[in-house]
Amino acid sequence: MSARYVALSGGVGGAKLCLGLSHVLGDRLSIVVNTGDDFEHLGLFVSPDVDTTLYTLSGLVNPETGWGRRDETWTFMRALEGLGGPQWFNLGDGDLALHVERTRRLKAGETLTAITGDVARALGVKPRVLPMSDAPIATIVETDEGVLGFQHYFVRRRCEPVVKRLRFDGAERGTITPEIRAALNDPELRGIIVCPSNPWLSIDPLLAVPGLREALAAAPVPKIAVTPIIDGKAVKGPTAKIMGELGITPDAVAVADHYAGLIDGFVLDEQDASLSARIGTTVALAQTLMRTLDDKIALAQRCIGFCEKLAGRA
């Protein structure tokens, strides 16, 4: 079987489903990952969602947090404190290896896509992990405290400021990468799955990359999204809070509406079955909370089956 899938994903929540998809599909999966959260810190290029994806798929991830590395040490941060360096963004000692290597290779002129591919291979990750852009695109959060870079909003200010608007600086300079275009043009492609990531913070940046939304639309396969909202609440992170601040009712209906025109199907949590009639596209019900690896694999299989059904194959 050579049926291939493309997933669109952000950080922790998206990576969970990607891990399930990876178990089912292996190298038949390509993951387009948000890089709007990327930033330079201490002169190092940090790519949080790409890293979370790589660590999750390689089994290196810290199972307590869902990001960073397991068995991490923090000697660097303690020494940095002794030098009077900034403490608001934690860089683990092992995690630093990835940032240092990526920074070195970016400065040597290599693309983030090429570097990420090599790291994935070195870590034994079978799916292709494709950054949404090789040009820097920065998610900027306009808040009641002023304009904040994403990590300043997310980490330094712990998502506390009220979000007024989100924008993606540099998007106009970006372009869909050849690797993403190839994945979306692959004749073996059978479906596109929008992971249960934050639509506004994690998926919108990706859809802002010139050419990407059009290439998704042109792909002649089912496109589905998995709800990141269950019973009006986000499993993790500020999705529901941000929706409220943007004047959007924080429920799965609003997420499906947000993806209108992009998707052919929506995976709604079983707890929200009563909302089915209000979802403006075909609905599949599933247990979308992924606590265990089995949960992740089951949801992955449900997504693949849904795509097959939408394509008239099942």
Added chain:
Amino acid sequence: MSARYVALSGGVGGAKLCLGLSHVLGDRLSIVVNTGDDFEHLGLFVSPDVDTTLYTLSGLVNPETGWGRRDETWTFMRALEGLGGPQWFNLGDGDLALHVERTRRLKAGETLTAITGDVARALGVKPRVLPMSDAPIATIVETDEGVLGFQHYFVRRRCEPVVKRLRFDGAERGTITPEIRAALNDPELRGIIVCPSNPWLSIDPLLAVPGLREALAAAPVPKIAVTPIIDGKAVKGPTAKIMGELGITPDAVAVADHYAGLIDGFVLDEQDASLSARIGTTVALAQTLMRTLDDKIALAQRCIGFCEKLAGRA
């Protein structure tokens, strides 16, 4: 008392005497440190002799090795290995904080001198630690295995290749820094002490900095050197091996000859008292092997007393 001293130093051996001088002189000591060993590794600027000096004077140094930090962890190197990164040069997790901060600030256009000064203050180091140059000057080792950068010779090839010639690339572009010139022009200056570092690898690069040798010569104070060779052997490192390869008899006499014209006095180890008559300058005998802090302080006091004597003050 405001009598000030300048020390010229390389790595581990020199730093031991600097620690002794630091205990006696505190902020009345300025240390001009070799930067010929500096190199870029993984995109990070590493300055081994400056680091060894800072770690030794702040008490952070690893007492087992004389370089690097005590209580160091190595998670970064293990993670780097997992990514297929180079393993020949070990960067400890805590040590990385200094390299990352220095690299960031150098790329922002700050001088190595300014950065080193701030780090010294943050670490509570009282003496001024002055890199020999703010422009990159690289010690290059011409060997029977070809031309090697210093760290490639010293660390990667463990000093095994036969040295044919040493050169200091970029020296012509360097210039004595304002901070070193000020230290040497200070009216309170009472002496200049060449530490027991490798004359060819650690002190010669420093003397190659345009203007530095002349400024040393112009300073109207006694200049002394402490032998790095005891009984024909180096306390540590490849000094004796390199002297042999360069066709020089590895003894204290050759070291004193090497510094002819620069120094007014030479501190010879008590074990080598029989060589006194062959030293071409005034000799002081001392126990130059520094095992304990008391040894370091005693040798520092001996050096200061020797300068006072040469100046006719004692």
